[in-house]
Every structure is written in structure tokens, then in C-alpha cells.
Amino acid sequence: MTDDLTTLHTDLAARADAAGLLDVAYRIVDSPIGALLLAATPTGLVRVAFEREGFDDVLDALAAKISPRILASSERLAIAATQLDDYFAGRRRHFDLPIDHTLSSGFRLDVQRHLPDIDYGHTMSYAQVAELVGNPKAVRAVGTACATNPHPVVVPCHRVLRADGGLGGYLGGAEAKRALLTLEGAA
Template identity: 60%
Template sequence: MIDMFQFFGDEVLLDSRVLHERLVTDAAREGLLDVAYHTVDSPVGPLLLAATEQGLVKVAFDRQGHDAALAELAAVISPRILRAPSRFDPLARQLDEYFAGERQAFDVPLDLRLARGFRRAVLEHLTDIEYGRTESYAQVAAAAGSPKAVRAVGTACALNPVPVVLPCHRVVRSDGSYGQYAGGEEAKRILLTMEAA
């Protein structure tokens, strides 16, 4: 009797997954899906991935609060948000390759609407910092066109909407110490150690 109930439960679960995928497909086709999201496991903890039609708009660490990140997206972009795991298959594959040491840069479209002005200039520079290398906050400030804006670089990195993909973890203090990181100091250490190997 328990086996039959378990089998029945699996059938219901399978049907709900199919229905959810249909909902996501229909919502996207009708222009009703503004933000899709998915959560993936990683060596730095669960990562929330969120994307618009333009591209990846948010990566959030567990310690930042995935619900808080979704609430921010609902307030700033649109409340029309659905979990859509299959939409993130290419990025999930690239993240797996990155964490396995087989990928040094990401090839996904980005939607950087959550960053403007100098913060955006800082984010655009981050891809110039090569895998396995670091730059100081002062070096990034100079590269972004405002050599005295060292603190603003720290803020831009702390508010980076797509960490890991845009590698703000490669920005460190002038003395080489890690500095702050949205994923926490341990996550930053893991990423920099992995890239240095």
C-alpha cells in the first residue's frame, strides 16, 4: 500500500512539473513573464539566478536572501516573476564548468539595468580583470575613470547585481586582503583560491 501511494505521489509531482513548464512557456509566449529565476547549488552555496528577456539580471548568494532578491526584482523590474529552471540550462552548465576549473569567463547576455553611472562603469571593467588575477579598489577606480573614487568602487562591487559572472571577487584591498564581498569573505576566498590554482 505504501509503494502504491509513493508511486501515486511521484505521478502527481511529475504532472505538476509538466504543468509548471507549460505555465512558464505560455507566460513567456504571451509576454507575461518579465523575470525568470532558478536556484543552483555551488561551492559557495546556493545561488539565485534571475533573467529578463535582455539577459541575466541578478545572481544572489544565500546569505543575501533569495526572497529579498526576488522582492527587489519585483519592485524594480516587474512582479511578473516565475521559476523557470530550463531557461538557465546554459548558464548552469557554464557555472559547473567554472567551478570545475574548466571555464575562465562567462558567455551569457547581461541585463545591467540595476547599475547606473559610475557603478556601471566599474562593472563593465570587471571583465577586464583576468582569471587568476586581482586588482585593487584603487586600480579599478582609475580604470573606471575616477581615480579618487576608491570607496565608490567598493560600493559598486558590494552592489554588483551579477557577482561571480561579473568577477567583483577579483577586486581586493591595496594590501592584498580580501575586503568585503556580498557572498561573504569565505566565498571570496574560495573563488580566489580556485582561480589561483
């Protein structure tokens, strides 16, 4: 019975996607820092969420902000899942995925677009990122942009630290941030 339901669900998601009726596809993947929810629109990866955020809450927010036409669908997120697996296995140092920036705008988006400029295994301070984006006085705003990054791990806000070298905040929690930095050899 379970196999039949899985087959029916997979078929429904594929048909909805082919007909242009699937606005947000999602899947949950396991990782060394806990389960992650991946969500994508036809444009690209729109959200990576930590389990501590509450996956149902994240899906409700996506339904309100993007579209209520959301289904679990592994196919649209297969490449993202593979790249995350490779990253956590130490075989990938950067992500090559289309990103949907619908959930960010303004200065936050400017910061988030520059975060991939911080190389794997390296870190920058919030002040250095503010300088990088051309607004050296916007240190707190950089912190807010990192805290609201809808693509953690893939868009590496975990590489941004306090000026004193402290971790600062992280949506996935301090242990997840420390684990990512350790994985990359930056901690």
C-alpha cells in the same frame, strides 16, 4: 502528484515566456559556495544572488524594481547554469552571457562593466580599478560598486582586493570570496 505539478509549472513558465508574459525567470543552482539564485529578463542575466541574501527578499526586490511577472523557469537560465557549472569545475575562465544592467547605473555601472577586464586568476586593488575606469580618486566608490554588483561570480567583483592584499568585503561573505580566488589560483 509532484511530477504532475512540476510538469504543469514547466508548461506554465514556457507558455508565459512564449507569450511575452514572463518578465523575470529564475532558478536556483547548487555550487561549491552554496546555492545561487539566477534571474534573467529577456535581455539577459539580471541577478545572481547568494542564499545568505534571502532568495525571497531578492525576488521581492526584483518584483519591485523590474516587474512582478516572475516565475521559476529553468529554460531561460540553462546556458547560465551550464556556464556556472563549467566555471566551478575549472573548465571555464570567463562567462559569455548577455547581461541585463537594469539594476545598476552611473559610476557603479561603469565599474561593473570593467570588472570582466580583470583576467581569471588575477586581482586588482580598488585603487587600480578606480584608475582603470578613469577616476583614480573614486576608490571608495569602486568598493560600493563592487558591493552592489548584481551579478557576482559572473561579473568578477571577487577579483578586487584592498591595497594591502586583504579580501575586503563581499556580498557572498569572505569565505565565498576566498573560495573563488582559490578556484582561480589567485589566492
